[in-house]
Amino acid sequence: MSDAPLKTTPLHDAHVRLGAKMVDFGGWSMPVQYSGILEEHRAVRNALGVFDISHMGQFFISGPLALPWLNRVLTNNLERLQVGQCQYTFLLNDHGGVIDDLIAYCTAPEHYLLVVNAAKIDEDFAWLDDRRPQEVLLINRSNDFAGLALQGPKAHDLFTLFFQNNLQAPARNEIISINIDGAPYLIARTGYTGEDGFEIFCPAERALDTWNALLEHGAPIGLKPCGLGSRDTLRLEVCYPLNGSDLGPDTSPLEAGLGFFVDLQKPDFVGRPTLLHQKTNGLQRRLVPFKMQAPSPPPRSHYPVYKDGVQIAETTSGSLSPTLNIGIGMAYLPIAFAKPGEPIEIEIRGKRYPALVEKKPLVRTGLS
Amino acid sequence: MNVPENLHYSPSHEWLRLEGSTGTVGITDHAQAELTDVVYVELPQIGAKATAGQQICVVESVKAASDIYSPISGTISEVNTALSSNPALINTAPFAEGWIFKLTADSPAEASALKTPAQYRDQLSQA
Numbered sequence: 001m002s003d004a005p006l007k008t009t010p011l012h013d014a015h016v017r018l019g020a021k022m023v024d025f026g027g028w029s030m031p032v033q034y035s036g037i038l039e040e041h042r043a044v045r046n047a048l049g050v051f052d053i054s055h056m057g058q059f060f061i062s063g064p065l066a067l068p069w070l071n072r073v074l075t076n077n078l079e080r081l082q083v084g085q086c087q088y089t090f091l092l093n094d095h096g097g098v099i100d101d102l103i104a105y106c107t108a109p110e111h112y113l114l115v116v117n118a119a120k121i122d123e124d125f126a127w128l129d130d131r132r133p134q135e136v137l138l139i140n141r142s143n144d145f146a147g148l149a150l151q152g153p154k155a156h157d158l159f160t161l162f163f164q165n166n167l168q169a170p171a172r173n174e175i176i177s178i179n180i181d182g183a184p185y186l187i188a189r190t191g192y193t194g195e196d197g198f199e200i201f202c203p204a205e206r207a208l209d210t211w212n213a214l215l216e217h218g219a220p221i222g223l224k225p226c227g228l229g230s231r232d233t234l235r236l237e238v239c240y241p242l243n244g245s246d247l248g249p250d251t252s253p254l255e256a257g258l259g260f261f262v263d264l265q266k267p268d269f270v271g272r273p274t275l276l277h278q279k280t281n282g283l284q285r286r287l288v289p290f291k292m293q294a295p296s297p298p299p300r301s302h303y304p305v306y307k308d309g310v311q312i313a314e315t316t317s318g319s320l321s322p323t324l325n326i327g328i329g330m331a332y333l334p335i336a337f338a339k340p341g342e343p344i345e346i347e348i349r350g351k352r353y354p355a356l357v358e359k360k361p362l363v364r365t366g367l368s
Numbered sequence: 369m370n371v372p373e374n375l376h377y378s379p380s381h382e383w384l385r386l387e388g389s390t391g392t393v394g395i396t397d398h399a400q401a402e403l404t405d406v407v408y409v410e411l412p413q414i415g416a417k418a419t420a421g422q423q424i425c426v427v428e429s430v431k432a433a434s435d436i437y438s439p440i441s442g443t444i445s446e447v448n449t450a451l452s453s454n455p456a457l458i459n460t461a462p463f464a465e466g467w468i469f470k471l472t473a474d475s476p477a478e479a480s481a482l483k484t485p486a487q488y489r490d491q492l493s494q495a
Contacts, residue, residue, distance in 0.1 A: 021404070037430040038405045229431055295452070297408045297428050320407045320430055349410075349426065349433075 009054035010146050010207035026119030028055045037229035041322040047222030048152035057121035057142035059114040065135045077263035081106040088261050090253050096274030097249040105175045146207030151197035158218050194238030194365035237363035239289045246316045256287045286338040289358045292327035296353040299329040304347040323363045370397040376479045377488035384439040394467040403429045406458040411447040440478040442471035
């Protein structure tokens with residue numbers, strides 16, 4: 001850990017006033033919880049939660065060559081996007097490993113927005129800028145924008161309350177640009193919890209007003225401010241990967257079971273040769289979710305995974321599932337064991353506990 | 369934060385109630401608030417030897433596992449099995465139903481090395 005002061009979002013003081021427990025998350029001071037992880041988790045599954053995602057990065061890319069260039073550096077096929085649509089995609093290194101997973105939005109003809117992970121902003125930008133044709137404009141506006149994720153089955157109700165029926169909500173995986181009191185807002189129907197919801201990007205100086213307005217309008221229908229703790233348990237229940245834990249420079253999207261977001265039909269993109277080789281020759285290992293078979297200490301990342309007395313892997317993520325009230329996690333298993341129903345054991349403090357490989361998602365939600 | 373008067377306290381936020389040579393141990397209100405939602409308690413084995421200041425069991429929240437240290441030396445005589453089905457008792461009643469284990473102290477006088485309620489309150493106020 002460096003001694004550099006932690007970066008803060010425009011909502012930092014609001015979090016502290018709400019009694020949030022603040023933690024160092026990849027160099028950012030972020031709320032891990034307000035009222036409690038379990039309570040916040042349930043709010044999102046049953047009603048509504050709001051997360052500060054201002055730490056995430058926003059890159060704006062434009063120009064006549066933006067589309068062909070992005071299609072060469074990202075795995076998914078941006079030709080499939082119409083204006084106002086988005087797709088989940090990967091930025092890969094030259095040997096097919098994951099630099100970052102991100103969402104690419106087409107906001108206007110020849111205009112794209114990439115929303116990237118906070119800890120990867122500098123690395124992603126340097127990588128992209130190095131490979132950028134002169135004609136393509138690439139701007140990092142991560143500091144200019146704040147982000148709020150409104151997540152839960154009542155998200156659309158709050159949207160309607162908030163805009164008093166004057167605005168049509170974007171459809172799933174779509175984004176709209178609007179002006180609110182003279183400020184530009186981008187509102188996307190996306191999220192990281194498995195529930196319906198919106199990700200709202202606004203100028204940093206409007207973050208506090210927007211946060212307060214959402215809390216005020218949302219409180220009567222059960223909205224709670226939620227921290228990174230519940231964000232992690234929510235995403236793990238639906239098996240969304242966390243970059244740095246479940247994804248990294250030595251794992252490919254195919255190994256992560258996310259080939260749906262890789263278009264190998266594209267003639268050329270960074271990392272394609274490795275992925276094509278994996279696809280042709282078969283994978284050696286695959287990321288799978290597992291569920292503990294009996295009450296146990298919660299699994300966590302980097303716990304050994306055993307099969308027939310032999311260590312075969314390490315967990316990449318793990319937690320108690322608040323919905324199932326049992327331990328869950330994910331691990332890259334040798335392909336022979338990477339199938340639902342396979343019994344494995346997770347070693348926790350020297351003792352092995354039985355688990356079963358499961359299908360994705362571990363918990364059925366509003367979207368799964 | 370609640371710091372009851374009739375208990376001894378360790379710097380690592382365990383409490384000890386001593387009745388004769390039987391000690392009851394739990395974690396403090398401050399500790400449970402720091403840990404947040406307790407979701408699993410790995411209880412010590414009855415008959416196990418506890419050494420003052422040494423790890424004896426583990427309490428886990430959603431986010432992290434935390435070692436619990438025995439405030440004094442002795443032999444574990446009873447464990448709170450209610451925590452197996454309801455670990456949140458540590459959050460809701462840290463000084464009562466949320467107790468973790470009892471031990472037979474090797475030397476009850478060892479408790480005098482622990483903090484008084486006033487000393488423990490000082491520790492909390494300096495944190």
